[in-house]
Amino acid sequence: MKLFRVRNLVIIAVIGLLVALYYFKPTSSSQSTGLAKKQIPIVTVGITVATPKQIDSKIQISGTLLAYREAELHAESSGNVTNFSLPEGQLVKQGTLLVKINDADLKAQLVKNAEQIRHAEDVETRQKALLERGGLSKEDYEASLNTLNILKSEKQLLLTQIAKTEVRAPFDGIIGLKYITLGSYITPASKIVSIIQPDPMKLECSVPEKYSAFLKKGSTLTFLSRGSTKRFKATIYAVDPKIDLATRTIAFRASVENSNGELTSGSFIEVELPIGQTHEGLMVPSESVIPDIKGQKVFVYKSGKAEARPIVMGIRTEKEIEILKGIEAGDTVITKGTTQVKANAPVVLSP
Numbered sequence: 001m002k003l004f005r006v007r008n009l010v011i012i013a014v015i016g017l018l019v020a021l022y023y024f025k026p027t028s029s030s031q032s033t034g035l036a037k038k039q040i041p042i043v044t045v046g047i048t049v050a051t052p053k054q055i056d057s058k059i060q061i062s063g064t065l066l067a068y069r070e071a072e073l074h075a076e077s078s079g080n081v082t083n084f085s086l087p088e089g090q091l092v093k094q095g096t097l098l099v100k101i102n103d104a105d106l107k108a109q110l111v112k113n114a115e116q117i118r119h120a121e122d123v124e125t126r127q128k129a130l131l132e133r134g135g136l137s138k139e140d141y142e143a144s145l146n147t148l149n150i151l152k153s154e155k156q157l158l159l160t161q162i163a164k165t166e167v168r169a170p171f172d173g174i175i176g177l178k179y180i181t182l183g184s185y186i187t188p189a190s191k192i193v194s195i196i197q198p199d200p201m202k203l204e205c206s207v208p209e210k211y212s213a214f215l216k217k218g219s220t221l222t223f224l225s226r227g228s229t230k231r232f233k234a235t236i237y238a239v240d241p242k243i244d245l246a247t248r249t250i251a252f253r254a255s256v257e258n259s260n261g262e263l264t265s266g267s268f269i270e271v272e273l274p275i276g277q278t279h280e281g282l283m284v285p286s287e288s289v290i291p292d293i294k295g296q297k298v299f300v301y302k303s304g305k306a307e308a309r310p311i312v313m314g315i316r317t318e319k320e321i322e323i324l325k326g327i328e329a330g331d332t333v334i335t336k337g338t339t340q341v342k343a344n345a346p347v348v349l350s351p
Contacts, residue, residue, distance in 0.1 A: 042345075042346050042347060042348050043306075043337050043340045043341050043345070043347050043348070044337060044347070044348050044349070044350050045299075045301070045306070045334045045335075045336055045337035045338070045341060045347045045348070045349060045350065046334070046335045046336030046337060046349075046350050047301050047332050047333060047334055047335060047336075047349060048284065048285060048288070048332075048333055048335050049330065049331070049332055049333070050282045050284060050323070050327050050328070050329055050330065050331045050332075050333055051282070051329060051330075052280050052281065052282060052329050053280065053281070053282075053283055054278055054279070054280055055278065055279055055280065055281045055283060055315055055322055056274070056278055056315075057274065057275050057276035057277060057278065057279060057315060058272045058273060058274050058275060058315060058317065059207070059211060059272070059273050059275055059315065059316065060270055060271070060272055060273075060316050060317060060318065061205055061206070061207055061270075061271050061273060062205060062268065062269070062270060062271070063203055063204060063205025063223065063268075063269050063270075063271045064203075064204050064205065064266065064267070064268060064269065065201050065202075065203055065204075065225070065256065065263055065264065065265060065266065065267040065269055066201065066202050066203075066204055066265055066266070067196035067197055067198055067201060067202075067265040068197045068198075068199070068200050068201055068202055068255075069171055069173065069196070069197040070194065070195070070196045070197070070265065071170055071171075071173075071194065071195050071196075072191060072193075072194050073098070073099075073167055073170075073191075073192045073193050073194065073195060074167075074188055074189070074190065074191065074192060075099065075101060075164070075165075075167055075186050075187070075188055075190065075192065076164035076188060077101060077161065077164040077165050077188070078101075078185070078186065078187040078188065079101035079102045079103075079165065079185070079186070080101065080102045080183060080184070080185050080186075081099060081100070081101060081102075081180055081181070081182055081183060081184045081185075081186060082100050082101065082102045082182075083099075083100040083182075084098060084099045084100065084178075084180065084181075084182060085097065085098055085099075086098055086099070086175055086178040086180075086192075086193050087175055088175055088176065088177055088178060089174065089175065089176075090174065090175055091172070091173070091174050091175075092169045092172070092173065092174075092175055092195070093169065093172055094169055094170065094171045094172050095168050095169060096168060096169040097166055097167075097168055098167045098168060098169060098175075098192075098193070099166070099167035099180070099192055100165060100166055100167075101165040101166075101186070102165070103161075103162050103165040106158055106161050106162050106165070107162065109158055110155065110158045110159070110162070113151060113154055113155050113158060114155070116151050117148065117151045117152060117155065120144070120147050120148040120151050121148060123144050123147075123148075124141075124144050124145055124147075124148050127140065127141045127144045128141060167192060169195060170195070171195070171197055172197065173195040173196050173197045173198070174195065174196055174197075174198055175193055175194075175195055176193055176194035176195065176196065177193070177194075178192065178193045179191050179192060179193065180192055180193075196265055198258055198261060198263075198265065199257065199258040199259050199261070200255050200256055200257055200258060201255075201256045201258045201263055201265065202253050202254065202255060202256065203223065203234045203253065203254040203255075203256050203269065203271065204251065204252075204253050205251070205252070205269075205271055206244070206247070206249035206250060206251045206252075207249060207250060207252070207273060208248065208249055209243050209248050209249060209250055211273065211275055212239075212243070212250045214273060214274065214275045214276075215236060215239045215250065215252050215273075216236065217236055217237060217238070217239065218235060218236065218237075219235070219236050219274075220233055220234070220235055220236075221233070221234055221236065221254060221271060221272060221273050221274065222234075222271075222272050223269045223270060223271040223272065224269060224270045224318070225262075225263060225267050225268075225269050226267060226268050226269065226270075228262075230262075232256060232262075232263070233256075233257075234254035234255060234256045234271075235254055235255050236252055236253070236254045237253060237254060237255050238252065238253045239251075239252045239253075240252065270318065272317075272318075281314060281315070281322045281323075281324070282322065282323045282327060282328075282329060283317075283320040283321065283322055283323070284298065284320060284321060284323055284327075284333050284335070285319060285320060285321075285335045286316075286319055286320060286321050287335060287336070287338065288333050288334060288335040288338060289311070289313070289321050290338055292310065294310060295310060295311075295312075296310070296311050296313060297309060297310050297311060297326075298311055298323070298326065298327060298333055298334070299333070299334040299338055299341050299343075300327060300331050300332060300333055300334070301332040301333075301334055301347065301349070302332070304346055304347070304348075305344055305345060305346055305347065306334060306341045306342070306343065306344065306345055306347050307343070307344065308343040308344075309326045309327055310326055311323050311324075311325060311326030311327065312324045312325035312326060334347070336350065337350075
């Protein structure tokens with residue numbers, strides 16, 4: 001019995017030793033290193049060196065191109081369209097007949113009125129002769145003359161109503177897309193077509209009130225139309241005399257030559273407005289500037305790491321932004337990979 005008990009104790013001791021060896025077995029050096037420390041990914045970035053350069057003092061603002069004159073045409077009367085000439089996309093001259101509405105009933109009334117006038121004129125002529133011979137009272141003659149004048153007034157009214165059955169081009173311009181066809185019944189509320197005068201065009205935009213002093217009638221500015229790399233010129237011809245209280249901006253308009261038809265009404269444009277003399281400053285690519293809850297920042301490459309720098313911006317051009325404060329000449333500014341970079345994280349330069 002005693003021997004059996006000793007044997008059981010030996011078996012338990014052996015099992016315990018095996019378990020201890022399993023759990024406390026040392027790991028390889030590579031495994032312990034991997035568990036102790038995770039590999040930190042290193043971002044590859046592009047850079048540029050901040051170098052002083054001459055900067056044209058301009059601000060970049062958004063604007064819209066508008067036709068110099070534009071009208072949506074409607075008829076002044078109701079009826080069926082009996083004739084129309086609406087050459088979509090083509091130039092028409094001022095006064096060109098574009099749409100004709102049925103005026104048969106008005107013309108019939110005009111014929112009847114002409115007969116009534118002819119008869120009234122005969123009566124007036126005879127009664128005038130009788131009045132001169134004393135064979136008719138002045139009151140009777142004036143009654144016949146009044147009848148004649150009323151008929152002539154009715155004629156003018158009919159002619160006006162007939163004119164309202166015609167829609168003519170209000171100015172030289174290009175016809176847009178038509179919304180009616182032959183036989184359509186239209187009313188004054190029916191949209192017929194639009195017409196625009198494309199040359200010259202007018203540029204319309206607004207600037208912050210602090211730049212209002214630079215808006216001078218006759219001054220020249222440049223702009224880019226979306227989808228085009230060509231720069232166009234415009235001349236300011238009107239400045240709003242008041243500041244918009246809601247946006248604290250002031251609107252202005254400029255005239256743009258468009259004799260070759262390159263520009264389209266309604267286009268979104270980027271305008272460059274001169275606001276002073278040329279000066280020296282630091283410019284960085286726009287993509288290097290990152291919005292921050294406190295403003296804007298850039299990352300500067302220093303000792304293999306990305307150092308975050310809060311900045312103060314100045315002039316903005318199409319591709320660059322002036323940095324007034326936050327970096328110095330010679331600083332290496334990160335321009336690519338900024339969305340993956342974290343402050344003080346290691347980075348590697350792209351080849």
